[in-house]
Amino acid sequence: MRNLTGGGAWLVLPAVLLLAAFFLWPVGELVARSFRDPAGAWVHYQRIWEVPAYLRILNRTLVISAMTTVICVVLAYPLAYRLVTASPMGRAVILVCVLIPFWTNLLVRSYGWIIMLNPQGVINSALMGLGLIDEPLRLVYNTTGVLIGMSQIMLPFMILPIAAVMARLDPKVTHAARSLGATPVQAFFKVYLPLTMPGVMAGSVLVFTISLGFFVIPALLGGSREILLAQLIEFNINQVLNWGLAAALSTVLLIATLGLYWIGDRWFGLGRIWGLK
Amino acid sequence: MLSGAVVAVSVYLVLPTLAIIPISFSDTDFIIFPPQGFSLRWYETFFTQPAWRNAAITSFIVATLAAVLATVLGTLAALGLARLGQRLARGLGALFILPLIVPTIITAVAFYGTFSRLGMVGNVPGLVLAHTILALPFVVINVSAVMQKVDWRIVDAARSLGATPLQAFWKVTLPAIRPGVLAGAVFAFLTSFDEIVIALFISGARAVTLPVQMWSGIRFEISPVVAAASCLLLLMSCFMLTLYWLLRKDPVQ
Structure with a gap:
């Protein structure tokens, strides 16, 4: 199969040179910039560590990413299970539901959420029309909005790794557990869940990692005073022109x-999702 | 219970996208649900207002050029990767997916810093270069995936029957990897067309792309023209996907 004759390895060169000159070099330069300050190499890192506001933002970024990951696991698991066990027709319907958002422009989806969640939006109008609430719920421009939007964006990244592991699993293992006297609940918690855990872990590392650096959803659906790490980087570049600090924050995020990606690849086979190995 | 959960999650996935469609046909200056009246005025605004029209044109130019560049470079890279030794191929493979892993905010800031010194901020060449790099991984991944399924003895056969290397490439190799190349090209086009974070940093005031125009539309004036633009983008995504499904079919079969 991997039986290509002749030379031609040089064909990678143009792309490698392009990436080296216009990707590795700019990113490397950004990292170098974080250490290039007359006051000392580590001043910006020291500031990140010492200013409570920065630590709060880092902390909030970690918490929101973790919450997004948990929400995605809970929502993705049943859907992935149905995706694997459904009839071809049902599978096609679920796959379309998963892939439509995957292929939809991020801004279109953010805008859709604003339409759904704003005080005069679909959800509030419906709930007030039904008489369930008297005044609109605050669903957007705060943490709630960020979590709702981020979880939806990240769901496909959780569903696909879990479904991949479920599809490889031999259904006979749960039959065996049942025939040996396990209740359905026991069979699920003792056999099925542990065996599908690698998919959950791969999806979780992926979702958590992408969430850490997410910019668009927090900027559009979040509150202006509850910003996350990516917004802090943008703020330092565009508003206060503090390149050194922005570079240091970027370096922290990059590392x-x-x-996390290395851990996910090493232990949970995350790299397999790209199919390049 | 399982079915209920599955339906609920499916609705959660598609509902916000679908909610935009009725809004885009509304007759009011603001977003209200259910929409009042029916009109095409927001589509008219999209096609007649220079800001929106120019943004759409810029995006088409940038996405087309970025897709062509990424497809050519990425396909060549995938062909080269397969001829390398295991270890080198693995290392370079990691390099090729790096633009997918590095958070876009970092890439955006890094491009902004370097490109501004090269005079590539606020113009089409800068955007094309940035989007080519971002789209490259998708082409390499798609072409490599298809290449693993090809029996490469057909190339040897062509060569032993007297084809020059170039002839063998055009007549045998390229048709064999065509589905991967097309998938990569579609991914590359949509990646560029949808890209917002890098464009926010390097597009400046002179080369505004459609996502950047939508961004300011969403942030500063929540008018239904954004909904009209969103619907047109949805249509385009559907069109590109259909095009891909139609083209990927092997002409021989």
């Missing part, structure tokens, strides 16, 4: 992202 966290690459570290």
